[in-house]
Structure formats: structure tokens, C-alpha cells
Amino acid sequence: MIGDELAGGYRDTGPGPGDVDLDRVWLGVAAQVWRRRPGPVERAAGRLLRSPGLARALVTTPSLLLGWVIATVVILLAGIGFTLGTGRPWVALLAPAVAAAGIAYAYGPGIDPAWELSQSMAVSDRMVLLIRALAVFGLNAILGLAASAASGAAAAVTFGWLVPMTAACALALAVATATRSPNTGAAAGMSGWLIVILSAHAAGATFAAVITDSALIAPYLAFAACCGAVAWFATRIPRGTS
């Protein structure tokens, strides 16, 4: 063991003070050797959130890991290609569905292996969920806006899907937390958005209408608020009866 080597090495250097606690020395060395250096994102999040625990939980979000982000970018790049090729706002239609899936996989008993342990931690799992959901939403919004702008969509389309994305994400989060299943949450968010698009199309409107029609903003926001309330209720920590 390194500790033994260290101890031997210390003894080989000649007589030293007899009361040196080598275990203590070794622990100091081990603490430095095993210490994980947080990356720039985690350091920035730690400063912003004023909680290294929350920052650490944030950078372990499944739907913020590199593989997931790459998959999101690939889907949006495909959306740019389809938009440029067909003239339909594919990026704007895809972005809410992709974001909804990401939100569903942000945190929860179905996706976090250490969920049981997390429930007994000082940094509350509800706060972890909130921070992770906001981060996933923010990242997806930035990627979607960039993709939408790159596809040459009109400003109404580029920004119009942010509100429906909020509703789809809220639905995914509410279902994922209520059913304790990220798969169900993702399916609900994506299929809910698909139903909205197909319903509008069946009613004779264009695909872009679900994004650009200002009359839909209030219903989208009201629906998102209701779903948010469901998620808030589903993740509450029931008060003890003590």
C-alpha cells in the first residue's frame, strides 16, 4: 500500500520525531491524492447556487451528460436539415419534444440509482430536482434557439416554440414525478406535444400555428402552471405527524 511505502520511506530518511502520527500524515496525503477537482461548470454552479452539493448534483444530471447533449444536438441538426429542405418549422416542432424528454430524465426514483439515499440528505431532493430541471430547460432552450435561428425561421417561429416547450416540459415533469417513472414522463411530454400538433393539423391549421398563434399562449401557460403544481405536490415531503 502507498501508506506503507510512505511509512517505510519516512523511516528510511533517518531518525525523526517519535510521536509522528503516520496514519494522520497518510490521511492528509490520501485526501490530496483522491481529491476530485471540480470542472469549471461545477465551480461556477457552486458559486451561483452557493451550495457545492447542489452543484455536484447538477453536473451528474443524466440528461445533461455529454452523450445526451450530443444526441440533442444531432436531433436539432436533423431538424435544421428538414426545415431547410421542406420549409416546415421542424426545429420548432422537435425542440419541445426533445426538451420534455430531457426534463423527465432530470431526476427521480426511476433514473437515479441512489434515490433512496438522496432522500435522507441535507440538500433536499426537491431542490436538486428544481435546479436540474431549470438547467435542462435552459440548455435545451439555448440549443433550440440556436438551431431555429440557423434554420432561417422567422422570429415568430424562432421564439414562438418556447411557450409550448414550457408546457410540454411541465407535463413531462409532472407525469415523471407523479408516476415515479422517467420513461412515462418522457412519453407523456412527447406524445402530448404530438397530439397538440396533430390536432391543429386536423383542424385545418398549419403546423406552424401551434407555435405562432398568440391565442394559444395563455392556454399553454395555464397548462404549464397546472402541471407545475402537480410536480410540486408529487415531490412534497409529507410532514411527519410528530
Place this chain on the structure above:
Amino acid sequence: MNVELTELTRRFGHTQAVAGVTLEAGPGVFGLLGPNGAGKTSLLRMMATALPPTSGTLRLLGRDPGGYGPRREIRRRLGYLPQNLGYYPGFTVADFVEYFALLKDMPPRRVARAVATAIEHVGLGDKARSKLRTLSGGMLRRAGIAQAIVNEPELLLLDEPTAGLDPEQRVAFRALLREFGQRSTVIVSTHLVEDVAAACTEVTLMDTGRLVFHGTPDELIARGEGSGAAGDAPLERGYSAVLAAARSGVAARS
């Protein structure tokens, strides 16, 4: 008292997992024994603040975990090893222990040394940089124990901690229990009566959600003497005798 439970109950639908448990515990090592389905895990989860009670009073470390502030303070000073330890396969042992140290709100400056101390305490020093997915079941269990003790908890709750540990590791683990029991309240749920005999200052025996015995290991042994109860060791005979008496009492009442 670090743990004060009064008529604590927990129901899951029509099933009563914990049925009116009253218990007090100060510093020391407490063994929680009982057959499968006795309610040990539910009781530990309530003490870990991971599960709210259905009724009754629960006070931990002098605080009421029903409120956000006190619950957070309790959790800072709590160590918990669940029966089914979930882990992140891609984390190293050091990452895993550090993750929970941070979630326990430990001061960041103390974390690195506390992680090293906890890992050395459970004898995983040579595996500190190994990914969890490469470890054996016993090593994973020890990693779980390391995260539970990383914050030097005043209340340490361990659900089947020796499952998967080899005899040598179990001996070392009992020494760790005794060490923590000198300054903290350690509650260990186990099926292994030899762990209780070797490490515990008090024993609590549960059956069908009820507390059917509370006393010292010697008192439990005395219950088995001359009872003709089954068991290879004196403590096992005491365990069997108490359970038999509790069940016959229930049968007589019903």
C-alpha cells in the same frame, strides 16, 4: 436522547409495517433484530427521515423532523446505509463518498480529508480510485458504509450492513460499530445474531411491526435459557424464545 419514538406507526395501504413502536436510544450500539417483514427497514427509513410516519411522535437528535429546518439539521448529522444501496457505476469510491459528503452539507474544506478518513476506516484505501462497477458486493457495501460515516454522524442507521462482508471484514466492521457507539447512537438492523452479540450494547426485537423485546444481549440470552427454543447459539435461542412467546401471545389474544 438521540432517538425518541412514541407510538410510531407506518401503514402502506392496508399493511401496517410499524405498529406503535415506542423506543428511546442514547449513545451506544443498538441491534434491531427480527424476521423478514418485521418492520425493521420501515422503522429505519422513518428514523432516516426518508419515510414519514403515519402516526406517532418522532424526535431525532432533539429535533422534530416534521419541519424543514430541523429536518435539514438532523440530516447533516445523520448517517444512513439503506438495505438496497443504489450507486453510480461510473463513480469511483472516492467520488461516491464525496458526493454524499457534499449532499450532507459538509463544509467543502473538510470534505477531502473526511472522505479519505471514511474510506480508510472501511479498508477501501487501495480501491479509492476504482470505479464502483468494478467492485465486489462486499466492497460496495463498505463503500456504502463509508458514505454513511463520512460526516461523523451522531445518529448512524445501518440496514443489513454486514450483508456480503466476509468474516474478516465483519470483525473489522464490528470494531467500527463499537468505536462509533462510544459517541453516537448506532442502530443496526441485521439478521445475524452474532453481529449483535459482538457489537451491540442493547437489542431490540421486532415482529409484525411491533417491538417485542428491548434489553441487553445478556437479557435476550436469559430468555432462551431452559426454554427449549431452537438455535445453535445462546442468543439465537433467546431470539427464538422471544419470538415464540410473542406469537403465542398474539395467537392467544386472537
